[in-house]
Amino acid sequence: MSSTFSGISTALSSLRAQRQGLDVSGQNIANVNTEGYSRQRTEMTSVEGVSNVPTIWAKQDPVGTGVNVGDVSRVRDELLEARVRTEHAHNSYLSGQNATYDSIQNVFKEPSDTGLQERMSTMWSSFQDLANNPGDDATRTAVLQQASAVSTSLNGASTTLGTIFSSARSAAKSQVDDINTTAAEVASLNKGLMQAKIGGLPANELADRRDALVLKLADLAGATATVRDNGAVDVSLFGSTLVSGTAARTMQVNGANTLSDQAANPVSMSFTDNGQPAIVTSGELGSSLETLNSVVPKYAKSLDDVATKMISTVNGIHTAGFDKNGDPGGPFFTGTDAGSIQVAITDPSKVAASDNANGRLDGGNADALGDLATSGSGPDVSYRQLVADLGVTAKSATLKADTQSTITADLDSSHEATSGVSLDEEMSNLLTYQRAYEAAAKLMNTVDQTLNTLINSTGR
Template sequence: MASSFGGINTALTSLYAQRRGLDVTGQNIANANTEGYTRQRVEMQSQVGSISPAMYAKTDGLGTGVAVSDVQRLRDEYLENRGRSEHGASAYLASQSASYTTIEDAFAEPSNTALAAQLRDMWGGWNDVANNPQLTAPRSALIQQSATVVNQLNGAHEGLARQWSQNRTQMDTYVDEINTAAGSIAQLNESIIHANATGLTVNELEDRRDLLAMRLAELTGASAAKRENGGMDVFIGGATLVTGSVTRKVEFTGAARLEDQNADPVALRWKDTGGATSPGGTLGAMTDTMSIIIPGLSASLDGIAKKLADSVNALHANGFSTDGTTGLDFFGGDSAATIKVLVTDPDKVAVSAVSGTRDNSVADAIADIGDAAGGPDRQYQEMIGQLGVQSQGSARRAEIQSVVTEQVDAAREAQSGVNLDEEMTNLLTYQRGYEAASRVLTTIDSMLDQLINRTGLVGR
């Protein structure tokens, strides 16, 4: 049979349990707007008496109160893994779309001041020279218009090189952030594993670790997997970055400027082995931009500059200027970075095919280059057209992925986010439970007072 004092313990365990529920609810409310916080729930379990009594012992089978068996962290690991995957993909596409936008801004097409318009003005200048070969003014204007085209080509190359260099600098910053985050996860792993071994609650530590893992997913497309002891392993491109309390470091190596990219390609590598890894996320997009997109556009721009110089020089060198000079190249250089106008004297501009005449056939032939099927203008139009298509496609994919990511985040928030209305309900529930347990304790105290201090006084 249970003791008369057993009810005190039962009421006391209820007080402890309800108070723990109030504490956890208060923690949820306090962190309702804390990034990465996961709501928690108290798991209570009824306590029972001995189920293997001694031979002559007797029990009424009643329970002995309640105990808090666990403070559960309400987070779905499947949704978390899905969230990391979707955030990595979204970061990759967003970074790639931003790169395309910056590149388009460098070319500024279509515009009255962009390269396509300046090329048209230059070919128009050659037409003016052909129509008035005896005049100096059209030739002077042509030289100035050609210099403007050259400046546009130089500026476009400088814009691509500048963006490449900015990405290169930013990559070093991101690599430092990755190594720091990996070290923090390793430290948290060690703390969580030790705490789990001693039965302590580690929910807040796991929240911090998940937040860092999500950041790594955005930066590198990293994936994560939990171990039975509570530790977390993090992977980049299938290779381990963090396992338990051990971490590896990464570094970004390769060319320091765009011109050296082909000879020394940039790559994210493991610092311990030197092996390359294949990141996703922001770093993956930036690596692709630096190793594929910008070098490809730079090569196309160099081809356009070389085509312009070769096609004009081939005709100009065989022509004669008004002072009888021949054999002069109009443009120098063979790339967008090095192209320049060599002819600065209007009297050195080749116009005629025959010396000493005012034949305009050379100037007229050069003017026709602008409409040639394989001319520099067509090449430039094709390059800008492909750039526009790629940029538009990247922007659309980024928008679609953003919607998918928001949907996954909404599902994650529904599972792990704090709902203040729900917490207020829990607050009232635990408050009433605490008050009721207090009332039980008061009632038992009154009963025991009657039993101990008043029993046997009747009739004295």
């Protein structure tokens, strides 16, 4: 049979438990606006009677002896968090790609009055004007000026694409530095969590900080995480370990620093400890690598193809004609690509507008040059294909990024609903714990009065 004083012990355990519940609710309320904070919950368990082992002359007391606070746990959904990390990584990748295509579209600025297409059209029109007036030096000068505007546009577009490449290369380096620093912090927090678990110390806030950093790694590189029984997490990048317990690996960026070197030396990642490749295809870094090795080189090559077509077609016709002095025409453009194309002629009289060598000045060759505007194999066709492909791809990137942003926001809302602090719920908890505390105090007072009556009033 339990002691007469067990009621006081029961009330005392309730006072302690309800007070801890009040403390936990207060902590939740204090961190309602703390980013990454997980709502905490007091886990209470009832205490059994004096003995649950039956004996011959003993009888089990049917009433327990109070309440224990087993743990203060974080309210988390591991499956939801894993999906949040995956969708965040995908969102960062698509947002990065969308930004890249926006930058490339700004390079070409089509359609516009100052874009390359308009300048090529103006150049072809100047050749037609020259065909109508082959002896006019002002018209010849206009041809050279318009051709120079075309070459300058090609040079500028090529330079800007190179700048986009260099910016993405610098961004990749910064992202890798951030990944290395964050991975080291995760490993350090893992150590603290493991020690806290061994010592039975509270570590919920440490775990919140650690999980926020793991989410950051997912944003940066598409990292995934596996929780250990000892409280630590292992972080991986597409099958390769980045963080294992208290140890973190570092990565480095390899490959070309400039767009001109990319084809021969693509940008890649590797682990610094053993030099093995680090595969990253998601997150901000995955987007940077896609920009460096695929997107920018693709449009740079397409632009070079336009310049090469311009050089070969114009020079092919120009060298077949004759200039104002009756001499054979030389190359109209020099260079091999968009970055090097230049007008080779400085003297307007050297423009080969005539298509015969008998000294008669005519505009037949200039007319043939002007007809390149409508040629099915001319540079305009190549350029329009480039712009059309860019427009369709950029539009698709925008739609994908917008859709993924909505999906990610919805998952974040679900995660917040699960792990975030609700002031309404915490206020309700406060009232519940307060009333329970008051009731436990009332119970203790009642038992005290009962014992006082028993001890002081019985037997008189």
